[in-house]
Amino acid sequence: MAAQGAGSKVQWTICWALIPADVPILKDDLYAQAYGKISRDDIRDYLALLLREARIFIHRIKRPGIKPATAYCQTPPKESPESDPDTDDKEPDESDIEDDPR
Numbered sequence: 001m002a003a004q005g006a007g008s009k010v011q012w013t014i015c016w017a018l019i020p021a022d023v024p025i026l027k028d029d030l031y032a033q034a035y036g037k038i039s040r041d042d043i044r045d046y047l048a049l050l051l052r053e054a055r056i057f058i059h060r061i062k063r064p065g066i067k068p069a070t071a072y073c074q075t076p077p078k079e080s081p082e083s084d085p086d087t088d089d090k091e092p093d094e095s096d097i098e099d100d101p102r
Helices: 006-018 027-034 042-053
Strands: 055-062 066-072
Touching: 006 027, 006 042, 027 042, 027 066
Parallel strands: none
Antiparallel strands: 055 066
């Protein structure tokens, strides 16, 4: 893991500053922007630190035919339209009622 000194704090704040507040940045684009400022190994450690502290969030960007791309943003992802909108309500409805097993 990256060194834990004064220089370390400066570097992770540089990493955090490269991550947009409102529009996710693709991981490869983030690495390209950090090139020359932070080593590739250290940026992974700083991303992990920022994720653990909930300062940044992972966004999955859908791509046709291949797995989603990883992107980072300072705001959490919005709920996807594919998620089940009924998962957090307390009222029973058709999707909550089981078939009668008799």
